[in-house]
Amino acid sequence: MSSIWGKNLKISLFGESHGPAIGVVMDGLPPGFAIDESVIAAFARRRAPGLTPWSTARKEADSSEILSGLYRGRTSGAPLCAIIRNTDTRSSDYTELKMKPRPGHADLTAEYRYRGYQDPRGSGHFSGRLTAPLAFAGAVCSQILAVKGVTVAAHIAEIAGIPDLKFNPLSMDPGQLENLAAKAFPVLDDVAGSQMIEAVMAAAEADDSVGGIVEGIIYSLPAGLGDPMFAGIESRLAGLLYGIPAVKGVEFGAGFAATRMRGSQHNDAPYMKDGAIDFRSNHSGGILGGISNGMPIVFRVAVKPPASIAMTQHTINLATGQDDELAVRGRHDPCIVPRVTPVIEAAAAVFALDLLLDKEVLDHD
Amino acid sequence: MSSIWGKNLKISLFGESHGPAIGVVMDGLPPGFAIDESVIAAFARRRAPGLTPWSTARKEADSSEILSGLYRGRTSGAPLCAIIRNTDTRSSDYTELKMKPRPGHADLTAEYRYRGYQDPRGSGHFSGRLTAPLAFAGAVCSQILAVKGVTVAAHIAEIAGIPDLKFNPLSMDPGQLENLAAKAFPVLDDVAGSQMIEAVMAAAEADDSVGGIVEGIIYSLPAGLGDPMFAGIESRLAGLLYGIPAVKGVEFGAGFAATRMRGSQHNDAPYMKDGAIDFRSNHSGGILGGISNGMPIVFRVAVKPPASIAMTQHTINLATGQDDELAVRGRHDPCIVPRVTPVIEAAAAVFALDLLLDKEVLDHD
């Protein structure tokens, strides 16, 4: 198992859904940056459960305690560890699932991998709850990025096939970002958002669930960061994003749509604007040869419909070795896209800081 | 820069398009496996340039020389290095590009990253030519996987919007695989393939290029391999695939299409078949919680249209600091999907062996 990610800034996530606590160690933070814990708390509320009708009823304040790495309100350069206590746990719900793996869930693969010793309560370490410490890490990194002039954002791009507007891929549009982080349902177009909520509620009423797409963006990352091949921006960021439960696809810039364009359409033409290089389009998502070109880094993440649904499903019974049926009880989200959106924004922030930290500085003259 | 990938089996790629040689070091191969160099040569021909009308006219035999790691025809366990000499290099073609970066290409980002010291000839280390040693590595790994009963395959899933048939996602279909590797244009449906070739040739005549999608599959990987979070199958395989030039999207199983499904549709129901666990569908692509469930690993890769096109394009001139125009001369593929297909198969083989090697073996009783 490796729940560790990063090159310069390493994050190590730990915890289980119904264990004493979940948390993160951030190793490699640059020293001297002021961290405001109220900003972290505000960010946590964007991901926290129990706050909206389309979220699980589990109530968790997700308040974090910083154990190290902060001195007089600034990063000290030493590893920063934060923990979040689990409070509202009802573990009796999970006994049946140990024998009857939920279709579409990691119950069965966890059994294979950990030979029956995994913590099954609330999906254990496989729980979406592990995204809370990732959100924490993102809230720390965002504050450092802000000092360096880098901004990250994410919105729901699509739920159940209903599309939101898109981020302006050419430059930061303050109008688009305004209020986005404050919304319980983070879309650019609230009319589309209402339709999405209806689709989510309809699925919930049908004891079912829906998926969607999140679009993330990183503004003002300097040009020339990244590397060709396996340390390129796509490789590193995708490796992080696929660590978020339920992610099944990642694309950059035009992504899969690029495959239906001709080169002449897809190529982003550079031009001189006020003495600096700019681009007339951003189909590359700000990345060429794995390296940033100074345009916003744009990516889209496919989030599958949650596996835990109340509808009766066919499954097997590991105790009897026979086919069986299952209706998942407990508290589950009919759609995790709204709550995973700030998590993807957080992941983008962690990534952007890690990337910024490998800026090569050795001059040769 | 890190052109190194892997956890147990590390591959380190090196070389530039017009330098003396390109190659790979494979560190961590298990000892004792017989490697047939004629199989490697046959695999190289599937990727080699100059053999079809839709490929660059550059002629390279891509014959590899193994310098280490093989003893009496078997892997010795020591690092295996192979080199491929570059022969048909015409570097005079690239002088203009140093000043006029190709739209959609890494010319400009390489300039930012390497401060003008990068080798610009044939795109240097950014060249698709670097996929030749990756293909070599895959041809070695495939032979080891064959002994372990694991098979990898890839086909052109789509070019210019024209779809091929799909691999059977439930189990290996020998009929589908038959002849696939032997085809110059690796599709399952040759009628669709003819239409794709027409689209490629039409783009070439228009001095333009087209993109497409490759579908890869890994059959018979044992269940229980992989990890939750950042060492999951998706994270590790995507990190490798994005190292292949021109890849802009990666999805697993139903991928982006999963976002438009309900949970009840998307969930793959397990059932008992002849005393063993099987699944009625494979929307997960064989991966749940980052861990294999015993079904085929299925993934799709978005390949953008090549940036180098003969049509005149707008760009800038780094020498004058003014806008300029560019018509890319030289030898380029109007579509790299056919040649990148075996490369993606090779990447899948490298990945599958790396994954197989981290099988946990410490019993506790």
Next chain:
Amino acid sequence: MSSIWGKNLKISLFGESHGPAIGVVMDGLPPGFAIDESVIAAFARRRAPGLTPWSTARKEADSSEILSGLYRGRTSGAPLCAIIRNTDTRSSDYTELKMKPRPGHADLTAEYRYRGYQDPRGSGHFSGRLTAPLAFAGAVCSQILAVKGVTVAAHIAEIAGIPDLKFNPLSMDPGQLENLAAKAFPVLDDVAGSQMIEAVMAAAEADDSVGGIVEGIIYSLPAGLGDPMFAGIESRLAGLLYGIPAVKGVEFGAGFAATRMRGSQHNDAPYMKDGAIDFRSNHSGGILGGISNGMPIVFRVAVKPPASIAMTQHTINLATGQDDELAVRGRHDPCIVPRVTPVIEAAAAVFALDLLLDKEVLDHD
């Protein structure tokens, strides 16, 4: 900064001497092993401060709280995080040191590295207190190793030039190990131990400090583990040991003494004993070509005299930019060798489990 170590089992240490808590995340533990927390507590007491005359007067129970990775008393395979709250902190002692770096201490290099933002209280993250979570990790690993039949041990080999007896390098000697772990002053020869204690107390009375050597041993590690070159046993274990504050030398087997031997003396001759391969000596410390040969792994670690002494010393004043003097107040050990001995044993346990986990299992037939 990277306070992370390991290949298969990664440990990530965090915390500062006077912060809220210190701790460790252990990522990669094999599932299913029973962990007895009372064994961990007993191990912690061997390292804990405040218990003997030659230790700092700081009182810390060093009781650990396990936050994750344990389910029903067994490792679940998920990351195991444990924290140890700091309780007896007196931070007023350290204000002067921020301006007057202690000779021989990391005060000045921390200032260079972290630009004044490091936590100076009790040496912050540089404190020997960070060895408490390392001891915790070792106490966990030792219990897993015991199931696999592997035993680790360490004793004070020398203090102030006074030598202890040596471990039997050929095989485990139960008589030698009996009571060793239970001793407040872990030596094999208590007469030598008494002389060492006298030397420590004499140094303390002179407001000075003394150093020493710790000998560690790993019994019953299978032959054939490790690798040539940079993943060899020496490279990996030394990399871990040098992470322990105050370590300035590491040697394996005969080590530096081997340099004064002839090959005919140094070479360990194998012979057949009851049908199995054994060796007549163990000058190699159980390692040849970076790989275990089945003999005990033997190593010695040089521990410098503590830098913090009450005697007045010359130093500089960063505020005035002038020479200055310093007499270190506060609570410090006149010799850390007794307390670092279980830490080195713990490090050996962490290493041994990490090594055991990379046992290659892919058979080729």
Next chain:
Amino acid sequence: MSSIWGKNLKISLFGESHGPAIGVVMDGLPPGFAIDESVIAAFARRRAPGLTPWSTARKEADSSEILSGLYRGRTSGAPLCAIIRNTDTRSSDYTELKMKPRPGHADLTAEYRYRGYQDPRGSGHFSGRLTAPLAFAGAVCSQILAVKGVTVAAHIAEIAGIPDLKFNPLSMDPGQLENLAAKAFPVLDDVAGSQMIEAVMAAAEADDSVGGIVEGIIYSLPAGLGDPMFAGIESRLAGLLYGIPAVKGVEFGAGFAATRMRGSQHNDAPYMKDGAIDFRSNHSGGILGGISNGMPIVFRVAVKPPASIAMTQHTINLATGQDDELAVRGRHDPCIVPRVTPVIEAAAAVFALDLLLDKEVLDHD
């Protein structure tokens, strides 16, 4: 197996003693540095065999061919691969050794680790010959370090108990370095050197071998590089040095001698000298808390006597399962210290450049 080392600059070594070629890939070199191949060739001659009476009679020019990473004589930033062809191989010498493992050598552990599939000719990948590409890498790095004002050096500190003078640990002494690199027997005191040569020749005549100690030094490394704990200078450099065959001990600064000093003697007192911080001694070897303090980095490496001696030794016979005898034929060094000295200098150069490259550059204001 991992013959890869490094954090920012990764070196990947490959090859076997009697295979087609040995070599190295250097991934992560900064772009734009001029590399003079004649400097590399001169460095290779310092390590090359067959040139002195105390070296093996094997003749190898060790001329390297650079395959990538260099463009117009400067590093391009892409991975630099160089290979060295093996020429003077006489593999018939090694058949007996496959059955009769040499005492003190890796023959038996290689058999355990690689299950009989390792290349036994000339010790295969375990051969000291693998230090030739390490020397190459060091010769490249030294040229980059020279531009940055950093100098590395190494000398024979002791052979068969006969000591050389020491490097001045306080600052670079041009008189000491003069001619050192040009000497076939690199000592500071040629009288001591003559005695050492006599001891080596005496051992050779007795069909035996001798060991020794190498002292290495890195001058003018900036203060503030490195990290506490496992990414500290000692951990990283020791991990590299132990990758060199025959190394059995590494110490920094006063090292093991520090254990017999009191704190008041060992502590290096800082003082102000011409407005800058200097130190009155350098017992720390320029490292405190894993971080450089601006003083020279000083370390000593224990090199065991070569295992391959002509004297008849007891061993076992793997074919018969009985005790047996062995007199090692073939061409072997009676002492490898003179030839390993430039290799250790090379390792120091590789390390110093890797360390310099992780200089943290993110300012917070």
